[in-house]
Amino acid sequence: MINHSKARAYTNIALIKYWGKRDESLILPMNSSLSMTLDRYFTETEVSVDPILSNDQILIDQNTIDVISHHNLVRFLNLIREMSGNPYFAKVESINRVPTAAGFASSASGYAALALAASSAYGLKLTPKELSILARRGSGSASRSIFGGFVLWHRGQLINGEDSYSESLIDEVYEWPIEVISAVVSTDKKSISSRMGMKQTVETSPLYKGWLESVDSDIMRAIHAIKAKDFTSLGEVVEHNALKMHATMMSAWPSVIYFTSGTLEIINLVQRMRQEGIEAYFTIDAGPNVKILCQKSDTGKVKNALIQLSAVQSVEICSLGKGASLIE
C-alpha cells in the first residue's frame, strides 16, 4: 500500500535574525529569532511511501535529483523513518514556487513542506511544536515556516534540541497591513554559504559576543511592537538588528561581507526616504538583496523609488502569510 501526503509551506523573512549555531548537526541556534511568514512564495511537496522502492526518489521541479549529492534530504527522510518505525523508501515530488529572482531562499519553505508531508505519509501524528522541531533538523529557518504570521523560534537550552522550536506569536487571525518589498540586486550564488559564514563569524568575530547579548532585548522590543501594532518601533528594531548581524559578520576574519554596491544604494535610499517622512525600514539576510518593510499605504511610493535605482533588477511585494498545511 502506498501512503501519500501533500503539503504546502511558505517562505519567511527573519525580522530578528538567526546567526550562528550552537550545534551544527542538530541545527541548534546560538540565539532566538523572530520572523514573519510571507504569503506569496511557497513550496508544495508530495511524499509517497512505497514498499516497492529500493531507494528514495526525489524530484525537485520535475527533475530527478542525485540523492548522493543531496544527502541532507535522504538524512532527513531517514530521521522520519526512524521516528515512525516505517522503513520503506519514498518518492518525493517537490515544486518550488520561490523563484530565485524573487530574492528568497527556498530552504525554509522546502523543509517545512517536506517535514509536514513526509511525517504525515509515514504515519506520524506530530503536534505543530513537534513538526517545528522536525523541520529545524532540515534547515533552521524551516522551523519558523510551520507557522503563519509572526513567529518566534526559541533558542532553547537542552542539548538534544527538544526545546528549540517555533511558535506563533499571535494566535487569532491577525490583520495588520504591513508589507515586505523584496528588492533584488543579484541572483548570483552567494560568495559564502550561510553555514560557512555563521561558523566563521562565531569562531573569529570579536564582536559576536556583543551581538548575542543584544538579541534577546531586540526580541522583546519586537514582540512588544507587534502586540501594540507600533510600526515605527518594529521597523527600528528590525533594521538595527539586521545591521548588527551584518556588522558582526563583517568583523569576522576573513571578513564575511554580503553587501554589494547595489545593497548600499538601497540602504542609502531607504534612510533618505525616512528623512523625507516615508516610514520604510530594511532588513537583509545572508546575501546582497534587501527586503523593505513598510505599511501598505506607503508601498507604492517605496516601490517607485526602488525601481528607479539601476542596481535594482526586480521588486516583489508580499504580505503576512499562513503556516504550513496539508493539501488535497
Next chain:
Amino acid sequence: MINHSKARAYTNIALIKYWGKRDESLILPMNSSLSMTLDRYFTETEVSVDPILSNDQILIDQNTIDVISHHNLVRFLNLIREMSGNPYFAKVESINRVPTAAGFASSASGYAALALAASSAYGLKLTPKELSILARRGSGSASRSIFGGFVLWHRGQLINGEDSYSESLIDEVYEWPIEVISAVVSTDKKSISSRMGMKQTVETSPLYKGWLESVDSDIMRAIHAIKAKDFTSLGEVVEHNALKMHATMMSAWPSVIYFTSGTLEIINLVQRMRQEGIEAYFTIDAGPNVKILCQKSDTGKVKNALIQLSAVQSVEICSLGKGASLIE
C-alpha cells in the same frame, strides 16, 4: 617685537584606528591607535605673535576666517598663551597642501603644524612628547602627525591626559617600500561628523565593547609585523581592524554608515585582487573613500585596476613620510 615661527606637518593614515573619546574636552581616546605618516600632503603654518594685535587673525589658504565660527582654533591658541604666559594675540597663516580631492582630512597635519609653529612663536620649548600632547588637544590624530614613519598613540590612563601621547615606533631611518593608494569616490561633506559618529557609537553600539577589547592585540600584531617587515601580517591586521571599526559604527543606532556603493566596489575589488595573488589591503576612515596598502612592486597593478572602476574619481599614491618640523 614680533616673534614668528613656521612649521610643516604631514597627514597620517591610521592603520589601527582611533574611534571614541573617553574625554571630549581633552580629546582623550578610548583606545590606542597606530598610524603611518605620509609624504605627500602637508600643512604649512606660520604664527606671528604680535603685541599690536587686538585679536587673533587667522588666514587659511589666504582667506581670513571668522574666528567666532572657528572658536576651536582660538581656544587652541588660548591654551598655548596660558602655557607660555605670553598674553599677546597672533597672526596665523596656514596653507593646506591637502586637497579635498585626495581623500585625506587636513585636521591632523593642520593641528600638528599649528602646535609646532605656535608653541615655538610663543617661546615654549616643548619635547616631541609634549608637542604631541599639545597637538592632541586640537585634533586627536594630530598627536600622531608630530612624528614620521610608523607612530603609536598611547591611549593613556590619566584623567589629565598627560600620558596620552604619540611616539615614533622605529627610531632609525626606516626603509620599507610600502605605499598607500588613496582612491576617492566622493568629496562631498560626510553625512555625519567623526565627532558625532564616535559619540553615537560609544553611546549606542552593543558591539563597541568587543571592538575595544580587540584593539590592543591588533596593535601588538601590527607592531610585530612592522618590526619584522612582514607585509602580509600587517595588511591583514590593518584591513581587519578597519572592518571592525566600521562594523561597530554600523551597529550604532541610528546607524553610522560611511560606506557608499563606491566604497563597496573597491572593497570587492581589493578582495578579488588578493584571490588573484596581488597583495593589497584596504583601510577606510570615517568617510566613503578607501586607502589601499600595497608593496611598491604592486602599486602599478593595483592603481590600474582601481582606475577602471567608474566609481573611482581619482587615485593618489603616498609613501612613508616625515614628522613635523620648523622651516625657514
